[in-house]
Amino acid sequence: MRKNRKIPKKMSVVATNTMRFGAIIVFLFVMVILNFLASSSCTQLMKIKGDKERELSRLDEERMRESTRWEEMKTPDKVEIALLRHGLAMRLPRPDQNIRMRADGTPYPGQPSLARARQRSSAAMTARVTTTKPTFSSQSRRRRPR
Amino acid sequence: MAMRGENWRFWLPVVVLLLFAAYSAQRLVRCHVDPKVDAPDYFFTRKLLARRGSIYSSFGSKYPFVKSVPFWEYSLDPVSLTNVVVRHKRDPPRPKEAIVKTIADALGLEYGKVLKMANASQGPGYRSQFLALSSDPKAYRVLADSSLVAGVAIHDKQVRQYIHGRSLSHVLGSVNAEHVGSAGIEQRFDRDLTGTPGTIQGMRDARRRELYDRRKVSIDPIPGADVYLTIDHNIQFETEDALRWGVKEFGAGAGWCIVMDSRTGAVLAMASLPDFEPLKFGRVPDNVKINRAVGFNYEPGSVMKVLTVAAAIDSGFAQPGTTYRTNRDDPAYYRLPGDGSHVWDPTMTLKDAIVKSSNIVVGKLGYDFRPKRLYEYFRKFGLGEKTGIDLPGEECGILPDPNKRMWDLASWSRAAIGQFVSVTAIQLISAYQAIANDGVRMKPYIVDRVVASDGTELLRRSPVAAGRVISAKTARTMREIMLGVASRDGTARRAAIKGYSVAGKTGTAQKQLPGARGYAPGLYRASFCGIVPASDPHLVVLVTLDFDARTKFHQGGNSAGPVFRRVATAALRYLMVPPDRPDEITESDADDEYDMIIEERARKTIR
Numbered sequence: 001m002r003k004n005r006k007i008p009k010k011m012s013v014v015a016t017n018t019m020r021f022g023a024i025i026v027f028l029f030v031m032v033i034l035n036f037l038a039s040s041s042c043t044q045l046m047k048i049k050g051d052k053e054r055e056l057s058r059l060d061e062e063r064m065r066e067s068t069r070w071e072e073m074k075t076p077d078k079v080e081i082a083l084l085r086h087g088l089a090m091r092l093p094r095p096d097q098n099i100r101m102r103a104d105g106t107p108y109p110g111q112p113s114l115a116r117a118r119q120r121s122s123a124a125m126t127a128r129v130t131t132t133k134p135t136f137s138s139q140s141r142r143r144r145p146r
Numbered sequence: 147m148a149m150r151g152e153n154w155r156f157w158l159p160v161v162v163l164l165l166f167a168a169y170s171a172q173r174l175v176r177c178h179v180d181p182k183v184d185a186p187d188y189f190f191t192r193k194l195l196a197r198r199g200s201i202y203s204s205f206g207s208k209y210p211f212v213k214s215v216p217f218w219e220y221s222l223d224p225v226s227l228t229n230v231v232v233r234h235k236r237d238p239p240r241p242k243e244a245i246v247k248t249i250a251d252a253l254g255l256e257y258g259k260v261l262k263m264a265n266a267s268q269g270p271g272y273r274s275q276f277l278a279l280s281s282d283p284k285a286y287r288v289l290a291d292s293s294l295v296a297g298v299a300i301h302d303k304q305v306r307q308y309i310h311g312r313s314l315s316h317v318l319g320s321v322n323a324e325h326v327g328s329a330g331i332e333q334r335f336d337r338d339l340t341g342t343p344g345t346i347q348g349m350r351d352a353r354r355r356e357l358y359d360r361r362k363v364s365i366d367p368i369p370g371a372d373v374y375l376t377i378d379h380n381i382q383f384e385t386e387d388a389l390r391w392g393v394k395e396f397g398a399g400a401g402w403c404i405v406m407d408s409r410t411g412a413v414l415a416m417a418s419l420p421d422f423e424p425l426k427f428g429r430v431p432d433n434v435k436i437n438r439a440v441g442f443n444y445e446p447g448s449v450m451k452v453l454t455v456a457a458a459i460d461s462g463f464a465q466p467g468t469t470y471r472t473n474r475d476d477p478a479y480y481r482l483p484g485d486g487s488h489v490w491d492p493t494m495t496l497k498d499a500i501v502k503s504s505n506i507v508v509g510k511l512g513y514d515f516r517p518k519r520l521y522e523y524f525r526k527f528g529l530g531e532k533t534g535i536d537l538p539g540e541e542c543g544i545l546p547d548p549n550k551r552m553w554d555l556a557s558w559s560r561a562a563i564g565q566f567v568s569v570t571a572i573q574l575i576s577a578y579q580a581i582a583n584d585g586v587r588m589k590p591y592i593v594d595r596v597v598a599s600d601g602t603e604l605l606r607r608s609p610v611a612a613g614r615v616i617s618a619k620t621a622r623t624m625r626e627i628m629l630g631v632a633s634r635d636g637t638a639r640r641a642a643i644k645g646y647s648v649a650g651k652t653g654t655a656q657k658q659l660p661g662a663r664g665y666a667p668g669l670y671r672a673s674f675c676g677i678v679p680a681s682d683p684h685l686v687v688l689v690t691l692d693f694d695a696r697t698k699f700h701q702g703g704n705s706a707g708p709v710f711r712r713v714a715t716a717a718l719r720y721l722m723v724p725p726d727r728p729d730e731i732t733e734s735d736a737d738d739e740y741d742m743i744i745e746e747r748a749r750k751t752i753r
Contacts, residue, residue: 032170046358061216068215076383091744092719096731
């Protein structure tokens, strides 16, 4: 039975499917071009990314170096030297120069430092009053301490 | 047949296109499916350095003690320097001398030295001669410019920067060339401080530039965790300054000082002299490397008397008013060491024995109290075992267990006055802290927390009670007794601070002969351990000066006392601790000792 089967005549692919074949070729060509374009764009992007990465790393390192330089200048000995160079001999306050305050801003009662501060401020006010020229406006009278 | 002649016009472009497509497909396969077909030289794996964690003061991340900073390490290859043509665009090639001059100027090196290196043609490692380690970006820009120089290899390096220089060197420790912690906090927390390095795997082109789109692996490095200490850098500065002054002023060979928060056991400052430059740790002698505040056992001397008397009072065995005779020829006590000229009373109460530091009275008390009970109390005070502070090399002191090894009869009284037993400074201050904290000993700690780079807390130390040693009443009684030491009648009047009550005790311990029995004549360790303010303790300060030569300032009250006063005055002022004796402060105190210290420091600096 197989022998009797009619062998189909070989037909030219080109002749029969020229349009289809051409479309495949064009499709392939387009795909290849697209791949190249995508690849090129990808390379470009990666290059930019790499540059940014390096820039970030450089800036981070620079920041680290700068912050270290600044921190080195903030050590107590360096601060003291810097102040002394400007003629400022800074010292920690004496215990009687501290006034301890409550959270609401009022001082704790019974602090000798507070009494001294009040005394000093009243003395200063008195001094100010005596050195200020007498004025008779209502405003200045209101400001005058008791 | 006419058709046949025209077919080639169709087939030629088709074949060309097919070949092109096949080539492209093959390239795609090579690049994306099996990139290993390319030459192995194009592949690289780069390790990204992870930043080692920083160590900060108690102030937080703006005040570091140690940081890792990126540096560039420059090395010179004379062969490349000679062979590679260096030119800018169409300029003539730069001569070797000009290149060497550029290198020397950029790194601040001597021209002659660099030229000598550039002319080297043999010797081990002559093709990679170390030039400099620099963090200067300007130098980097010059030396990385191939149109200016050649033959300079640049490597990224992380260099450990010790911001405060020698300050706190024993606590911070150091790292070796491989960035592995080799001492101090650097060693103890090495695993946390060390980060996880990152990796980049990818390809590069013929000019060795990375092809970023071919990057296969990109893992960012994870920086190491940061360690936050309880050390306050300002108190540390004042402590070191005072200790340095004390060592120089009194001619001591070494000295150590600890400042502790009496309520929490947090160490606020820890200084040990002689100190060292952390970056030169490898070249530091062993006796300098040792952190004497934690890693050195010594007989404390009279500062132990406080613990003995506290134990006796707490157990009800004695009272502050209990009287002892001061004769030292009593054979029952195995000839206790003499009391010096300042103790002349025939009888003395325990209170006076502390104030005047009587060896005989406290020795007799210790003898009568018996070793087992004394040992138990000493153990409760934390002697004879490590405190567990986060520092390597901590010693545990020497406190023989009388249950295992009999104390000889002389030791019964000697242990009570600070001989026969050895302690470390951290143990001693911890024991005093128990007295300051109404009898509850807190575990001393120096590390507050360890924080990972993502902000996760890996460790947090909080105040932990090690146990109650004595009752609160006994602790208060002891503080009252100790008030007399820094008074006019006591052994440490130079330790008194105006405006504050100081409860403390002096110690003048004879130094043992190295490798032999007995004590070295005339050599002492002078100590002072004080609690301020005694009525409401905030700080405990221990100062010890170690004398290598005979000096007239060998007594605790004369040498360690003034150092204590300097340290405590500055710390109390800095912490703004309210004075418990404000009436002592008058307007005329404007130029007190602290102010004089500042003026002295200013004079030195300006000079």
